[in-house]
Amino acid sequence: MAIRVQIPAPLRPLAGGADEVQVEASDIASLIEALDGKHKGFKARLYDGSGKLRSYVRLFVNEEDVRFLDNEKTSLKAGDTVAIVPAIAGGLAGQDPSLRGGRERSST
Numbered sequence: 001m002a003i004r005v006q007i008p009a010p011l012r013p014l015a016g017g018a019d020e021v022q023v024e025a026s027d028i029a030s031l032i033e034a035l036d037g038k039h040k041g042f043k044a045r046l047y048d049g050s051g052k053l054r055s056y057v058r059l060f061v062n063e064e065d066v067r068f069l070d071n072e073k074t075s076l077k078a079g080d081t082v083a084i085v086p087a088i089a090g091g092l093a094g095q096d097p098s099l100r101g102g103r104e105r106s107s108t
Helices: 009-015 026-039 042-046
Strands: 001-004 022-023 056-059 081-086
Touching: 001 026, 009 042, 009 081, 022 026, 026 042
Parallel strands: 001 081
Antiparallel strands: 001 022, 056 081
16 A cells, blocks of 8 residues: 655655655555665664664654554555654754743843
């Protein structure tokens, strides 16, 4: 069954620059295997050394986070869309407090 996979910008070079690809898969684990079979490198970028999804990678099936479904065992059906979303950390440290949208703390 064809599953649409949305590829984030940092991983697009692995998919020849494509922002979306289609693979045949019945669950998230087989989707990652299929991705890696068509475009080498996905498995290494999505899994850590112990074979678990990296903590900073989020996978969504039709906008539902697989962490709250059945993780890599989450079932897929024809027409589903899987989005790979790398978690992004950061902040506004050192910038003007007014840019943060909050109130500046009083020093008193």
